[in-house]
Amino acid sequence: MISLRGVSVVVPAARRGDADRVLLDDITLDLAERRIALIGANGSGKSTLLRLLNGLRTPTAGTVTVDGRDTTAKAAEVRARVGFVFTDPLAQLLMSTPVEDVELSLRARIRDRRERTLRAEELLAERGLLEVAHQSIYDLSGGERQLVALTSVLAVRPRIVVADEPTTLLDLRNRILLRRAFAELEQQLIVSTHDLDLAAEMDRVLVVDGGRIVADGDPGTVIDGYVSAMQALR
Numbered sequence: 001m002i003s004l005r006g007v008s009v010v011v012p013a014a015r016r017g018d019a020d021r022v023l024l025d026d027i028t029l030d031l032a033e034r035r036i037a038l039i040g041a042n043g044s045g046k047s048t049l050l051r052l053l054n055g056l057r058t059p060t061a062g063t064v065t066v067d068g069r070d071t072t073a074k075a076a077e078v079r080a081r082v083g084f085v086f087t088d089p090l091a092q093l094l095m096s097t098p099v100e101d102v103e104l105s106l107r108a109r110i111r112d113r114r115e116r117t118l119r120a121e122e123l124l125a126e127r128g129l130l131e132v133a134h135q136s137i138y139d140l141s142g143g144e145r146q147l148v149a150l151t152s153v154l155a156v157r158p159r160i161v162v163a164d165e166p167t168t169l170l171d172l173r174n175r176i177l178l179r180r181a182f183a184e185l186e187q188q189l190i191v192s193t194h195d196l197d198l199a200a201e202m203d204r205v206l207v208v209d210g211g212r213i214v215a216d217g218d219p220g221t222v223i224d225g226y227v228s229a230m231q232a233l234r
C-alpha cells in the first residue's frame, strides 16, 4: 500500500520578497484500492502528487511510503516496485526501437541477449506491437508509442503502475486501446487524468484542487460532484 502522512511540497519563491509556492498542502492518504484516479484542474497538483509515489520527487515535509518503504530513504527499492508512465512516451522511451527499449527493461532479469530479444518480442506481440517492434520509435503513432512505454514499464514487473495523464495525447481509438490495456492490468493502477470516462472505470476517485484533496470516494459520486462544481463556475 502507498501511504502519505502530512505531505507538503513547497518550492521557494523565484524572486526575493515573493511568497514560497505550496504545490501540495499537508496531505494524508492511504492508497489501497486496486484502481485509483486523480482528477482536477490544470495546475492543481496531480502530477506533483504522482511523482511523489515513486520517488521522482521528494516531499518538503511529511513522508511517503510504498509497502512500508520510505520513498526518500529507499528510493531504488521504491522505483523497482512503482512503474511510472509519462504523458508523453517520448519522454521515457530511451532506445531507438520498441524491441530495444523493452530489452533494456529486461536486462536485470534476463542475462542472455538472444533470450532477451525473444522475450521483448513476445511482450510486444502480446500488445499487438510485433509488426512495429523493429521500427524507429519516431515512426510509430502516439498510441503505439504509449503502448510500447507501458510494455517497457511492465517488463520490470512493478507491483504498482502510476500513469500521469496517459491518454491526453491520444485520439479516441488509442484512448480506448490504452483503457483496455489498463483494464487488463493485474497491478495496482494510480492514474491522473482529464478523461472522465477513464476515471469512471476506477474503484476510487480523488479530486485535487490547489494542492489539496477536496473530494474522495466512489467514481459515480465524486465525478458527478466535480462536473456540477465545474458547471457552476462562471
Ligand SMILES: Nc1ncnc2c1ncn2[C@@H]1O[C@H](COP(=O)(O)OP(=O)(O)OP(=O)(O)O)[C@@H](O)[C@H]1O
Pocket (backbone or CB within 6 Å): 011, 021, 023, 040, 041, 042, 043, 044, 045, 046, 047, 048, 049, 165
Ligand atoms: N519545480 C517547480 N517549481 C515551481 N512550480 C512548480 C514546480 N513544479 C510544478 N510547479 C507548479 O505547481 C503547480 C502544480 O503542477 P502539477 O504539474 O502538479 O499540476 P497538474 O494538476 O498535474 O496539472 P495538469 O493537469 O496541467 O498536468 C503548477 O502551477 C506548476 O506550475
